[in-house]
Amino acid sequence: MIYVGESDKTESRDFFTKNKQFKCWLSYAGKEENLYLSIYPMWESSQPQRNQLVKKIITRYKPICNEVNDGSQNTSTSTAKIIEPEPEPEPEAD
Numbered sequence: 174m175i176y177v178g179e180s181d182k183t184e185s186r187d188f189f190t191k192n193k194q195f196k197c198w199l200s201y202a203g204k205e206e207n208l209y210l211s212i213y214p215m216w217e218s219s220q221p222q223r224n225q226l227v228k229k230i231i232t233r234y235k236p237i238c239n240e241v242n243d244g245s246q247n248t249s250t251s252t253a254k255i256i257e258p259e260p261e262p263e264p265e266a267d
Contacts, residue, residue, distance in 0.1 A: 213226075
């Protein structure tokens with residue numbers, strides 16, 4: 174996990190590239206094909222509830238691409254651990 178945030182719709186083709194943290198994501202993922210999106214729907218929740226969950230996840234996991242912004246719910250994350258993806262298994266020889 175390199176970034177946590179709240180979003181409205183994610184179906185747009187340029188969803189990743191328009192995010193202000195896209196360059197940070199690429200610096201840790203290497204290329205766009207290595208970026209994955211995880212969604213936790215909270216349809217019946219209030220804005221404060223969503224903000225609280227984002228803050229809790231950032232505090233617990235310290236995603237490296239969340240940065241301190243005046244007035245935001247993000248916190249400093251300079252101690253985040255980067256987890257490398259597991260390699261694809263090699264095909265078995267006949």
